[in-house]
Amino acid sequence: MSQNPVIVLVRxxxxxxIGKAARAMLNFGLTELRLVAPRDGWPNAxxxxxxxxxxxVLADAxxxxxxxxxxxxxxxxxxxxxRKRGVVKPVVTPAQAAGAIHIAQDRSAILFxxxxxxxxxxELALARTIITVxxxxxxxxxxxxxxxxxxxYEWSKFQSLKSPPHTxxxxxxxxxELDGMIDQLFAMLEPKGYFxxxxxxxxxRRMLRTLLTKPGWSVQEVRTVRGVLTTxxxxxxx
Amino acid sequence: MSQNPVIVLVRxxxxxxIGKAARAMLNFGLTELRLVAPRDGWPNAxxxxxxxxxxxVLADAxxxxxxxxxxxxxxxxxxxxxRKRGVVKPVVTPAQAAGAIHIAQDRSAILFxxxxxxxxxxELALARTIITVxxxxxxxxxxxxxxxxxxxYEWSKFQSLKSPPHTxxxxxxxxxELDGMIDQLFAMLEPKGYFxxxxxxxxxRRMLRTLLTKPGWSVQEVRTVRGVLTTxxxxxxx
Numbered sequence: 259m260s261q262n263p264v265i266v267l268v269r270x271x272x273x274x275x276i277g278k279a280a281r282a283m284l285n286f287g288l289t290e291l292r293l294v295a296p297r298d299g300w301p302n303a304x305x306x307x308x309x310x311x312x313x314x315v316l317a318d319a320x321x322x323x324x325x326x327x328x329x330x331x332x333x334x335x336x337x338x339x340x341r342k343r344g345v346v347k348p349v350v351t352p353a354q355a356a357g358a359i360h361i362a363q364d365r366s367a368i369l370f371x372x373x374x375x376x377x378x379x380x381e382l383a384l385a386r387t388i389i390t391v392x393x394x395x396x397x398x399x400x401x402x403x404x405x406x407x408x409x410x411y412e413w414s415k416f417q418s419l420k421s422p423p424h425t426x427x428x429x430x431x432x433x434x435e436l437d438g439m440i441d442q443l444f445a446m447l448e449p450k451g452y453f454x455x456x457x458x459x460x461x462x463r464r465m466l467r468t469l470l471t472k473p474g475w476s477v478q479e480v481r482t483v484r485g486v487l488t489t490x491x492x493x494x495x496x
Numbered sequence: 497m498s499q500n501p502v503i504v505l506v507r508x509x510x511x512x513x514i515g516k517a518a519r520a521m522l523n524f525g526l527t528e529l530r531l532v533a534p535r536d537g538w539p540n541a542x543x544x545x546x547x548x549x550x551x552x553v554l555a556d557a558x559x560x561x562x563x564x565x566x567x568x569x570x571x572x573x574x575x576x577x578x579r580k581r582g583v584v585k586p587v588v589t590p591a592q593a594a595g596a597i598h599i600a601q602d603r604s605a606i607l608f609x610x611x612x613x614x615x616x617x618x619e620l621a622l623a624r625t626i627i628t629v630x631x632x633x634x635x636x637x638x639x640x641x642x643x644x645x646x647x648x649y650e651w652s653k654f655q656s657l658k659s660p661p662h663t664x665x666x667x668x669x670x671x672x673e674l675d676g677m678i679d680q681l682f683a684m685l686e687p688k689g690y691f692x693x694x695x696x697x698x699x700x701r702r703m704l705r706t707l708l709t710k711p712g713w714s715v716q717e718v719r720t721v722r723g724v725l726t727t728x729x730x731x732x733x734x
Contacts, residue, residue: 398523
């Protein structure tokens, strides 16, 4: 059984960013937050409002003095970095990390560094794998909550492997319903000379049929179009 | 050749959020931003600082009074929604939309609604496809910039891939051609009382618009339908 990864914020500076990270986590079903030496202590009054309702994540957050303690029970530590650091470790995308976390039997954590400075070399040394978001090389400016949301989002994709939330779209109408509609239109167009000259008539009919088959209208939609056609034959209201 | 999608913010409220959206876009290489009726006008002094350097996106942003004008040149409009709205349109994930945009020959736009309210029903009626982020059903709380970044991020993943050889199919007509056809039909139906009673008129118009947006008719096909409508108004040949 795969387990949800733990999100570890290392030396986060602003309570607001901790709250936003919690919100990003819960949006995609992650709930376990660990904080290493938050600059302004913990709890932090700015975190709650920024969490926008993800209070459970903040309430259950655990605080540690050092990163080593925070990841003591973790078997696979991933560290996020924006830039290459010349670190000799595997570098993966958030999607690749999500896949690996999903199939792993062990406990994973994803580390995010301080807002300005990121993770330092000693912190990176604790990780087995580096996650780097493939970003615009000319403008890489991800904030903390954005980095968290991209990782959480990718992880959530593997959770259900379900297709998108499904809105039931009515199936296309059976052919005979469509034929009825097309016949009605042809009968209206015929006396107006639409199919003249005669030798083009078949091609014109085929072209209209193709155009009206393309939508894949449902039974209800076909009936609506027939109602429109019927209306068009009425006399104007006086 | 696929083209970068246009990001359209509809009735955005806070300049700060416009700036954050611009930052999210540029992080993943998107640069074309359109604003529809921003609440506090444009330019907005709060946008710059929040863009964190993505000034070029803000400087090039175009402002429109109406959504119809903002998407007039677009052939495939995607609308983002958080909740189901009972809309009968295809619903896709950001990843699926990104894939479709990548292989399309035409010009796409992704709409994002106002911070509190999202897109309204008339705005959704303009779109051919709905994008919904598969989110925690018990805590869906994406802010504007987060919704933008997830779509931009997914789109950027396809950028580096080579497209397969392309089958030429006529692209859907730009929105303004479609609007012209719909206006023509409405003008014909109006005097026949199709939109009565008055209090159902808006819903009926929206329903017809949805039905006629669904086919993705090409410019040629839209013109054919207009020809059919014009013919129907003629007197019968004697």
